[in-house]
Each structure stands twice: as C-alpha cells, then as structure tokens.
Amino acid sequence: MKKVLSILTIISLISVSTIDLNGQCNPDNFANACIPKLASGFNFLKSYKVDGEGGAKDKVEYSYVFTKGTRYMINLCANGAATDGIVVTLFDSGRNKVATSKINGQFISAIAYPCNATGIYYIQYTFDGSAGKCGGSALGFKR
Amino acid sequence: MRLVAIGFMALLITACGSSKKPDEKAFLESLDSAKTGPTIDEEVISSILQQIPSPLEISVLLKESGTKYNPAILNTSESLSKYNSNYKKALNLGVYGTDLGYTNIYEQNQDGLKYLTSIKSLADGLNIGQFFDIETIGRLATNSKNLDSLLLITTQNFNSINHYLQTQSRANLSVLLLIGGWVEAMQITCQVAAKDPKNKELQEKIGEQKIILEQIVLLLSFYKDDANMASLLKDMEELKGAFDKINITYTYKESTMEIVDGVAVIKDNSTTTINITDQDVEAIRNLTNSIRNKIIS
Numbered sequence: 001m002k003k004v005l006s007i008l009t010i011i012s013l014i015s016v017s018t019i020d021l022n023g024q025c026n027p028d029n030f031a032n033a034c035i036p037k038l039a040s041g042f043n044f045l046k047s048y049k050v051d052g053e054g055g056a057k058d059k060v061e062y063s064y065v066f067t068k069g070t071r072y073m074i075n076l077c078a079n080g081a082a083t084d085g086i087v088v089t090l091f092d093s094g095r096n097k098v099a100t101s102k103i104n105g106q107f108i109s110a111i112a113y114p115c116n117a118t119g120i121y122y123i124q125y126t127f128d129g130s131a132g133k134c135g136g137s138a139l140g141f142k143r
Numbered sequence: 144m145r146l147v148a149i150g151f152m153a154l155l156i157t158a159c160g161s162s163k164k165p166d167e168k169a170f171l172e173s174l175d176s177a178k179t180g181p182t183i184d185e186e187v188i189s190s191i192l193q194q195i196p197s198p199l200e201i202s203v204l205l206k207e208s209g210t211k212y213n214p215a216i217l218n219t220s221e222s223l224s225k226y227n228s229n230y231k232k233a234l235n236l237g238v239y240g241t242d243l244g245y246t247n248i249y250e251q252n253q254d255g256l257k258y259l260t261s262i263k264s265l266a267d268g269l270n271i272g273q274f275f276d277i278e279t280i281g282r283l284a285t286n287s288k289n290l291d292s293l294l295l296i297t298t299q300n301f302n303s304i305n306h307y308l309q310t311q312s313r314a315n316l317s318v319l320l321l322i323g324g325w326v327e328a329m330q331i332t333c334q335v336a337a338k339d340p341k342n343k344e345l346q347e348k349i350g351e352q353k354i355i356l357e358q359i360v361l362l363l364s365f366y367k368d369d370a371n372m373a374s375l376l377k378d379m380e381e382l383k384g385a386f387d388k389i390n391i392t393y394t395y396k397e398s399t400m401e402i403v404d405g406v407a408v409i410k411d412n413s414t415t416t417i418n419i420t421d422q423d424v425e426a427i428r429n430l431t432n433s434i435r436n437k438i439i440s
Binding site for chain 1: 405415
C-alpha cells in the first residue's frame with residue numbers, strides 16, 4: 001500500500017509540475033504588470049500578451065489604428081527588470097518600420113510614439129536572445 | 144496500479160473541471176442575434192476588432208481642445224427600457240460605453256453613475272455583467288481624484304467583455320458593441336464640429352474615421368446572413384459612400400529615435416493629409432445622425 005501511495009504521489013507531483021511547466025508562461029500577468037508602468041499622463045488602451053510558446057512562435061503581432069496628433073506609449077514587461085530580449089517594433093500599413101525598442105544593440109523597455117500619420121499600424125513582438133520568450137505589454141495614449 | 148490510475152484520473156478531472164464558467168450555458172442560450180456563424184475564421188474577426196481605437200481618444204481630444212461638456216449630445220441613460228433584443232442591447236452597450244467615457248473625461252460623475260447603471264443592466268441582459276465591476280467603478284466615480292483609476296478600470300472591463308465574447312465564439316456581439324461605441328463617438332464629434340465649423344482639426348478627425356469605417360464594413364460583411372447585421376451593413380455602406388469622397392494621402396519618411404530617460408522617443412517624419420470639405424462633413428453628419436437614431440430608438 002505504501003508503494004502504491006508513493007507511486008501515486010510521484011505521479012501527482014509529475015502531473016502538477018507538468019501543468020506548471022505548461023503554464024510557465026503567464027503573459028496575462030506580465031501584461032497586467034505593464035499597465036501601471038505606463039508613464040504618467042498616459043491613458044491605458046490595451047494590454048497585449050507576448051507568448052512565444054516556448055520557441056514555437058518567432059513573433060507575436062497585433063494591430064491598432066493610431067491617429068495623428070496623439071502620443072502613444074508601448075511598454076514591455078518580462079521576467080526580471082529588463083525585457084528578456086523581447087523587442088517591440090512598430091510598422092505602418094505598408095510594412096515600413098516606424099519604431100523599434102532595440103536601438104544600437106540596447107533593449108529599451110518603452111517606446112513613446114507621437115503619431116503624425118493616421119493609419120493601421122502593426123505592433124510586432126520578437127525574441128532576440130530571449131530566455132523565457134514570454135512577456136506582456138501595454139499601450140497607452142495622451143494628447 | 145488501478146489505484147494509481149484512479150488517482151491520476153481524479154487529478155485530471157479536478158484540474159480540468161475548474162475552468163468551466165457557470166454562466167456559459169445561460170449566456171449561449173440567451174443569444175437571439177446572428178445565430179448563423181460568420182463565414183470567416185473568428186481569429187481574423189478578433190484581429191480586426193482589436194484595431195478599432197477607443198472612443199475615449201475622441202473625448203480626450205474634445206476636452207483638451209476646450210470644448211465644453213454637453214450632455215444633450217449623449218443618448219439619455221433612461222432609454223434603457225427600449226433595448227429588448229440582444230442586437231439592441233449590444234449596440235447600446237457600446238453607445239453607453241462611449242457616453243460613460245465622455246462623462247468620465249469631463250469629470251461629470253453624477254451623469255457617469257447614471258450611465259454606469261444602464262451599462263450594468265445591459266451587460267446583465269447579455270449575461271456579461273460579471274465583467275463590469277460596478278461597485279468599484281461607482282466608488283471611484285464619487286471622487287474626481289480617482290479619474291485615472293476610473294478610466295483604467297472602465298477600459299479594462301470593456302476589454303474583458305470583448306475578449307470574453309470573442310473566446311466564446313460570439314464575436315458578433317463584440318462587433319455590435321464596438322460599432323455602437325464608434326457611432327456614438329462619431330455623432331459626438333460631428334455635433335461638436337457643427338458648432339465649431341472652422342475647427343480644421345475636428346474636420347480631419349472626422350475624415351480619418353474613413354480608415355476605421357472600412358474595417359467596420361468589412362466586419363459586418365462577415366455577418367450579412369443575419370437580417371439585423373445586413374441592415375446595419377447597408378447603412379454603413381451608405382456612410383462609406385460619403386467617406387469615399389475624402390482623400391487621405393500618406394507619405395512615409397523614415398523616423399528618427401533617441402533614448403530619453405530609458406524610453407525610446409520616436410520622431411515620426413511620416414505624414415497624412417486629409418482632404419475633406421464642409422459639404423463632406425455635413426453629409427457625414429447627417430448620415431451618422433440617421434444611423435445613430437436607428438440604434439438608440
């Protein structure tokens with residue numbers, strides 16, 4: 001009976017740790033953590049999950065209509081204080097690069113974008129040497 | 144070994160069972176609109192829906208440009224009893240959401256509380272009331288110092304509703320909610336522009352809605368098998384006809400960046416030019432007003 005209970009305990013622990021491993025990336029938590037980190041004066045608009053699914057995805061992309069005359073901020077949150085190699089890049093509707101959070105090899109945790117041209121923009125997250133490939137992001141605006 | 148298997152199964156059942164939402168059945172049974180599903184992948188619909196900007200952006204623009212608060216241009220919160228179908232409830236949930244955002248931005252908390260009550264009622268009617276934290280919002284609304292928190296939690300609640308509807312394969316209601324909110328924001332902008340006809344920024348703001356309307360028409364086209372959605376699509380296509388006269392010219396020029404206090408600050412060198420005449424604004428205002436009246440009646 002002891003043997004059976006031991007096996008049951010081991011299987012239970014394996015099962016629980018598998019759930020933990022599967023659920024290791026919790027982008028919702030990172031996305032929520034990013035909201036209060038928007039700079040003062042910015043109104044929250046959206047939070048985005050950045051889940052590279054353990055390397056299965058090399059990018060995560062969202063889109064939003066940015067409008068002329070509005071300042072936007074996009075920030076990044078990941079494990080630890082830095083961005084863990086997560087880079088956010090902004091493209092216009094013609095897929096021209098407008099902004100990136102990797103400048104001269106430096107990973108920046110927020111982009112401030114004063115929009116001068118209304119249109120659909122693509123907010124793309126990529127993983128550049130990222131260990132966790134897991135994070136979150138928030139979008140805010142002010143006039 | 145059988146004990147191990149039973150234990151393992153029990154663990155799985157416990158792990159899986161907790162994710163089922165108790166109100167899911169009631170929610171699905173309550174739907175009366177657009178029972179025919181869309182003809183396109185719902186992921187595509189979600190990706191278009193998330194592009195639609197928040198009506199809050201318009202309210203902030205109006206306030207910061209010095210426009211005075213005018214509750215007469217909003218839908219009255221007392222119209223609630225008129226909205227009996229889920230089609231009307233979802234549309235007017237969006238309308239009231241925009242009106243609540245407008246009252247919040249202008250710190251008109253008493254008016255805001257009335258909209259909040261109507262919103263909660265409509266959301267309950269659609270079985271999505273659990274996402275609207277009326278107690279917290281009501282408490283925040285009693286003090287103007289809480290404006291940032293009030294705007295944040297309201298936006299989060301609406302985002303949660305939209306996310307939930309899309310994950311429940313009922314994105315049709317999410318589409319209606321966003322359209323209702325957009326039409327109300329358009330109506331507010333058009334009414335303000337009518338009183339300030341020389342305000343070119345407002346005219347441009349109206350003109351640039353062409354980009355959003357194109358997405359709305361695309362969204363509605365996925366649901367044209369539903370009579371209500373088809374009728375709304377027809378109205379929106381007519382409005383699009385008025386917008387087709389507006390010319391938006393986009394010129395891309397590489398942006399420059401610098402790091403300021405740990406933030407990458409972009410200098411956007413691209414531009415858009417929006418050519419819109421007074422006659423275009425008038426035509427758009429008339430059509431918007433007509434569509435909005437159908438929605439709120």
